[in-house]
Amino acid sequence: MNPPAKDPAPPFAMTGGLVRRDGREVLAGIDLRVGAGDVLAVLGPNGAGKSTLVKALLGLVPLAGGRTEIYGVPPARFRDWNRIGYVPQRLPAGGGVPATVREVVASGRVARRSRRRPAPFTDRAADRAAVERALRTVGLTDRARDSAHLLSGGQQQRMLIARALAGEPDVFVLDEPTAGVDARSQAALASTLHELTTAGRTVVLVAHGLGPMEPLITRTIELDHGRIVRETALDTLERPA
């Protein structure tokens, strides 16, 4: 992976973020700036608005007030989506058509595609290499041909992370990567994150608790009832080299 390009605008900047759902404020008064290279953990109890916040940062949930920018551009006009890797909580079940682990991971390359070059003319060798690398990083190479929906919760989470890795983005946004995940997968996740952060990637992750990821985190914010109630910079903490 190449080192992330230097940018004056930060990956994410939200000011006065307000999100309403069915007339209720699920997020209010959110001021948040995520700088390049930050490893930010979004903490808080269930229903505090953590997932909504990361989705609002990505423009997946519309703001009812305030503004948010990705690399200085509002999400609706943002074009460099290949710089963003979004890892959702889980793989939706859909209508039950199976997909192999490799197919799911390879779908992470879609944002890398040039609009001017249709599918049959893309750089397949680069795609394949990135997919193999991503599978190896999360330790799922031997499950590549299996049906994705038959994986355990932890393996599925690793697969979704591999999908984001395959796109080789500068920013990773992970929605509860540790929810319902066994200790072994959590440790694997922490080591993957470690590689990313030492490569200078920006990471925003939603979590209940930090567990083995704690030493990697540089900042935390804590949400409660849709507001940021606490903010900590952990830069003073010793970080692994």
Added chain:
Amino acid sequence: MSEMLQYDFMRVALVMAVLIGLTAPAVGTFIVQRRLSLLGDGIGHIALTGIGLGLLTGTSPVLGALVVSVLGAVAIEVLRARSRSGGDVALALLFYGGLAGGVILTNANGGGSATLQSYLFGSISSVTVSDLYVVAGLAATVLAIITLFGRELFLLCLDEEVARAAGLPVRFLSVLIAATAAVTVVISMRAIGLLLVSALMVVPVAAAQQLTRGFWGTMLTAMGIGVLSAVSGLAGSFEYDLPPGPSIVLLALAAFVAAVTGGSVVRRRRARAALDGVAAGPGVEARVDAEAEVLG
């Protein structure tokens, strides 16, 4: 089989059956994964109004069906995106409006129940060579769209939010799927009929997913099942003087039943293999999964 090949109209019908067998399940794979299995059914209802309009204005019923069903499909997609709760009822209004409008328009044109029936349940013997050219062109268009946009459409069907976060034009792609389904309905209506078109989009996919592990594997298997049931259904209808549309659909359903039976055997064997592999390797978690598989 060789006897039926002596008739010109049967040769035309056979080529048509192959084209339908390929396109309907290919589009259907995306439709099923998006939980829109009945979309084709709805478009079929709407297409009837297009046929009525075509007959009334003296233009081609196929052209009328094509225009109206593509517009209807776009309308369905817009309604679905706009309203979270009322979408269901809005769709029903569109479907029944299309069906009722079609019957009224066909009657107004002086077309009796025979005309209506041929479009509702198919009448492959009335298909002409020029019909076949139109169908072949449309089928090529549908398959080209799937080849060109397949990866994007796959991600959209897998997870719409991730597709948006990958910068895909989600609204355009959703409309593209619906419009492609509409074209497929028009392709299939002469042979299978508007009321059964949807079956060939959904049933081969439902059968294939019993046997496969991957998305593209499911699509190719479904296309195989689609061609097989379309061709043998047509041959059977010629041999035993049965209506072709229902024969094709019943054969696809038979394939589904066979796949469910065969699939449970395959899965059990696979789970047992996984269980053996696990005994030597990774932790308890995977073993529990594999066991749950066997029990399920």
